[in-house]
Structure formats: structure tokens, C-alpha cells
Amino acid sequence: MKLSLFFFAIATAGTIAESKSNRPQVRGACEDRCDAARQEQLKRCESLEDEEEQERCRRHVGQNHRECLNGCSGGGPEPDCKSRCEQKHHEEMRKCQTLENEQEQERCAHQAQMNFHNCMEENCQRPE
The missing domain is CATH 1.20.5 (Single alpha-helices involved in coiled-coils or other helix-helix interfaces)
Known part of the structure; x- marks a missing residue:
């Protein structure tokens, strides 16, 4: 688990570095879509009454967001x-x-x- 977090941190750092470079912002729009989808999904989680369901929903949203961001490197949704x-x-x-x-x-x-x-x-x- 720690190893995958390490690689995720490296990938995220690379994404941040690339977004600050002078290259066209191809990845920025994809990341914005991922962030917007996450915010929308989190709103749905907050509407759930049970705290356990809310927590489960938030974890699912976090996973979806990571997968979406991983897919930004290909210019679209995560391939799988x-x-x-x-x-x-x-x-x-x-x-x-x-x-x-x-x-x-x-x-x-x-x-x-x-x-x-x-x-x-x-x-x-x-x-x-």
C-alpha cells in the first residue's frame, strides 16, 4: 500500500510539474473534469443519511477520482x-x-x- 502511495505521489508531482510548464494545457481540462465529477459525487455522499454509507461513498469517490486522474495522461477517462x-x-x-x-x-x-x-x-x- 505504501509503495502504491509512493508511486501515486510521484505521478501527482509529475502532473503538477507538467501543468506548470509552458506546454499546452491538454491535461488541465481533464483534471478539471475529474475534480468537478468528484465534487458532484461528494454532494451525493453528503445527502446520504447513514454516516457509514457516507464514508463508504467518500472512499468510492476518492477511488473514482484517482482513476480519473490516472486517465488524464491518456487525454481521456482511465482506460479500464x-x-x-x-x-x-x-x-x-x-x-x-x-x-x-x-x-x-x-x-x-x-x-x-x-x-x-x-x-x-x-x-x-x-x-x-
């Missing part, structure tokens, strides 16, 4: 974002297939699809 949402979707669909009632399967599949769209919308923001 879509894959991560798809993998989660496939896991949910497998669970749906284990249900015996056909109506429950359909309801579960619909919810899994909604969760996929929400995952993409909240975590995989595209550059404008």
Missing part, C-alpha cells in the same frame, strides 16, 4: 473504466440468471442494465 463497468454488469447478469422466476430475472436484468449506465455516466466521463 468501461471494462470495469462491463465486468460488473456481467457479474450482475450472471446473478440474474440464477433466479428461478422469469419475472425476477427480467427485473434483475433491467436493474443490471441501469447500473451499467449509471456506472458509465458517473465514472467514465468523456472529454468534451
